[in-house]
Amino acid sequence: MSEDTGEKVVELAKRRGYFFRSSSAYGGVGGFYTFGPQGAALKGNVEEAWRDRFAVGEGHMEIDAPTIMPEPVFEASGHLDTFDDMLVECPDCGESSRADHVVEDNTEYEDAESLPIPEVEEIVAEYELSCPECGAPLAGAAIEEFNLMFETQVGPGDGQPGYLRPETAQGIFVEFPRLKEYARGQLPFGVTQVGRAYRNEISPRRSIIRTREFTQAELELFVDPEGDGPDLSAVEDVPVRLYPASEQQADEGDEVETTVGEAVADGTIADPWVAYFLGVAREWYESVGVDMDRFRFRQHLAGERAHYAADCWDAEGEVGGNWIELAGFAHRGDYDLSKHQAHSDERFTVFRQYDEPKTVERAEVDPDMSYLGPEFGGDAGDVVSGLEELAERDRAAFEDETVTVEVDGESHEIPVEKTGFAVEERTESGEHVVPHVIEPSFGVDRLVYTILEHAYREDEVDSEERTYLEVDPEVAPTFVGVFPLQSDAELESEAEGIAASLRAEGLSVTYDDSGAIGRRYRRQDEVGTPFCVTVDYESREDGAVTLRERDSTDQVRLPIDDLPGTLSALREGDLEFGELSG
Template identity: 75%
Template sequence: MSNESPSAVAADALERTSERLVELAKRRGYFFQSSGAYGGVGGFYTFGPQGASLKSNVEDAWRDRFALEEGNMEIDAPTIMPEPVFEASGHLDTFDDMLVECPDCGESHRADHVVEDNTEYEDAESLPIPEVEEVIAEYELVCPACGAGLAGQAVEAFNLMFATNIGPGGAQPGYLRPETAQGIFVEFPRLKEYARNTLPFGVTQIGRAYRNEISPRRSIIRTREFTQAELEYFIDPETDEPDLEAVEDVEVTLYPAGEQAADDGEEIRTTIGEAVESGTISSPWVGYFLGVAKPWYDAVGVDMDRFRFRQHLAGERAHYAADCWDAEALIDGSEESQDSEQRESTESSSGYWIEMAGFAYRSDYDLSKHAEHSEDRFTVFRQYDEPKTVERATVDPDMSYLGPEFGGDAQTVVDGLETLAERDRSAFESETVEIELEGETHEIPLEKTGFAVEEQTEAGEHIIPHVIEPSFGVDRLVYTVLHHAYREDEVAGEERTYLALEPEVAPTFVGVFPLQNDNELEALAEAIAADLREAGLAVTYDDSGNIGRRYRRQDEVGTPFCVTVDYETLENEETTVTVRERDTTDQMRLPVDDLAKTLSALRTGEIAFEDLEE
């Protein structure tokens, strides 16, 4: 890796990196605020030609590692889903942030962030709303925008989902999905068939998600529309175990909840195997995916000296998560980033930490909820090693009695009797059995229920799988990759800005230039560019301005290599070109006949530029 650690970067350069990066991103076509012709709208960004390519390359790298290499399937579900999906998942009731509105300027703010930024409270999100209101009053907290007092202002729960209507007339309410996961969970009854009803199996999805953030900020770090890459891995918690040997030696920096709560708490440097064995990472499955993710982050360009896994505190875990670890990256503390968000970023002397991914143990929460609210089956059959003889309580109700007695509710009564027999046999020990129906208790004679306890031989049982979820924020990762790749140096007495992007994800891999505006040079350069494109490489052709300026342009967008066609190319017996490496600016002459093959090997890492002379 060519990334430098924070200690190797001058402090003054570090503090201005974010500001300069955002300016570079706009100028060179990485990302910029959307709808600029109409004044822009907060929380929505457009990825330009360079950014869209970088984002696509990152997504392809994720797909290769977490779908193809792991043997998982991929789906593409709709971004709008009907209201019952989110009733079942709990998002309608629990997917809220705390909002406080300034009485003077009308600006809305995350109340828990206002508290965390200005008091000693580090986990205000876990406090009840009345207590947050008391803290705001006690500390006389003010509006971050205009300085007006917020004491006495109501703090309200604000649901982050975008609402819409499906079809005309608003007959069917729906929501833009706040996560791609629900699109996987609701299709589980069909997806398990594709997996031949065999656990474990994984389903991935890369797509858009939407959250109506109260105060989006920090360019593409916190937006209202973003891309997620998620894996839902379904397991049998009693029998399935991960291949920990494959990742046990992966070295990681961990920040467990206990260390965060301690006055002298600090990060722990260990291995995945040691962390799982000691119980620091309680779930071996979560440990496995942390071990898979760490080298992948390294490969796409995240600086490992500015990377860690932080465990969620109890108060900040999502409603579905039994445990969760975030992959975090350290970003500099520039002026645009001073309004710290404590839940997702912890202040550091050299910057702040942002969440790039969450690795959650969701247990059977999601599938159980959808099984409860829907009419489908969210279970998988677990085969026993040997058939078992078990006692089962059954009912065979007398419908000639229930029909006249309960009319259209007779089937509801039957369902209630079946559930009661399964859960509480003692309810059938009296002469009558009590059933609740629309808030009223009804007594049914025992002989009319057909209750019996029978011995049955079973080959297995239906279980609801547990879910392990690695959920990656693609936009935040793109920002981190750009931020960690940002460099400033001096070449031949001139200041230079460049992006040290990894070849695998760089939006343009090679620039091809004729040295001068010469018909023969231009024709050969265009032919070389065409050959390289045919070989599958991302190529840009540039014949504008002097060669130094062309190099600088490509350096600034992160192009790893540049090929220059000069007069020596035409004069030598063997046709060669000058190949320049971005980070070192070293140059080497290489034969044109082998150019595509050589550059392809450089992109995949099969060879290094400095080894080419050999």
């Protein structure tokens, strides 16, 4: 699809109530959008479809955590130090832009985000790149790191520093000590969350594709690092189009058409859990209306991986001639849980039972607090923690008369005799392990846009141009429109009764008696309503109505009594419209 198609989709979205810029009465703020009646319904249906597949379908639990979290959470997670984008400020107009986007939009470099800042500065100078707003040259302008976190204060006055979450994941990680109890400490187990996240984007753009407030649907799967992988039998034959890092870096690299099973066997996808979710996601994206001819999985290059990711693949959809990220599938290792364990007073581990008890040697300390207390005062507790960690990591450090530990960058020497250091044998039935995390993270807003653009169609019906959205019935905002053929009290009463009965069946229904019947059909086609029911004067005689299908515009007569069951079967995919006319 062309950029022109994208402009048509955005215009349609605004006109028909899918999405539009927020607070436009006050000039609006970049990066914030309101989903209108159609968009909110489509978005809600997508979220429910995701829950059905990734939470209910996989047997995982769901939580709903706050969107504001205290500063220590993000100190531990690393977001305050590493959650940055490249900012370049125009020396003439002062407009800020993402430097990597300026490079990608105007050169052959596709993944400038993965490049170090000095190299991006060289590219800007070499290609004589200009400000996207005023056209002034950017060569020589400093490129700086800009943290994307939204800061706030919790409570009155100076309050407690807090941040709007940049991902829903941290709300799951910080609650792990309690969530593992609900899972009875049995690995693997998964926790899902669908909710808002916030990133103070430098230059939000392309409507709801890159915004400052957006919805994520995330699954955090906690697995034993030494445990068995997933059963791939359900997805091994799923066809996938992959764009591995090796192909991206090759001179004539290209996408690879393969299957999940083959990609695991030949090492293209290293982690079986990641491979499993790529297969599940590929089938799910197709079910909600993403065009598989415009869909692929791209592996992150080393320089663009998030600070926590051991490996990561993106699901990408092609819109407007460009590939955009729809989801990320990351192996986060034990980074998150280890960080929160180190920064908090909780244990972020699961007890792994041995098949048989083992006799092991353990190095331990039992410090003399009558010495450490007066000697180190308020730092005594941190010194003890340092001794415990050192004993576990490097028992040889206790072989001399003194041992050195660091607390907040300061070294302290302690007589070994005051540490109570000893190595003892003990019989253990198991051990505490920090689980690894597999994370499929889906962007909902971008998916909504992708569904709309992939569904956008133009054709001609009865010598009249028609625009319609071929939205999958499973997620369509409205499933059926009900019309009286003309303005007539009896027809209107009958049509309203049919609409009520279909709503009682659990179907999303719109009732419309305004204007010519052809115009009403066009309105519903344009918002993607799969079916329309028209009550006419013959309905009084034969007890039937006309059922029209959106894509083909074909029509059939159907008994009113059969309507709820037939439409429910069409929605569930148990019946094809062509079978009715056959």
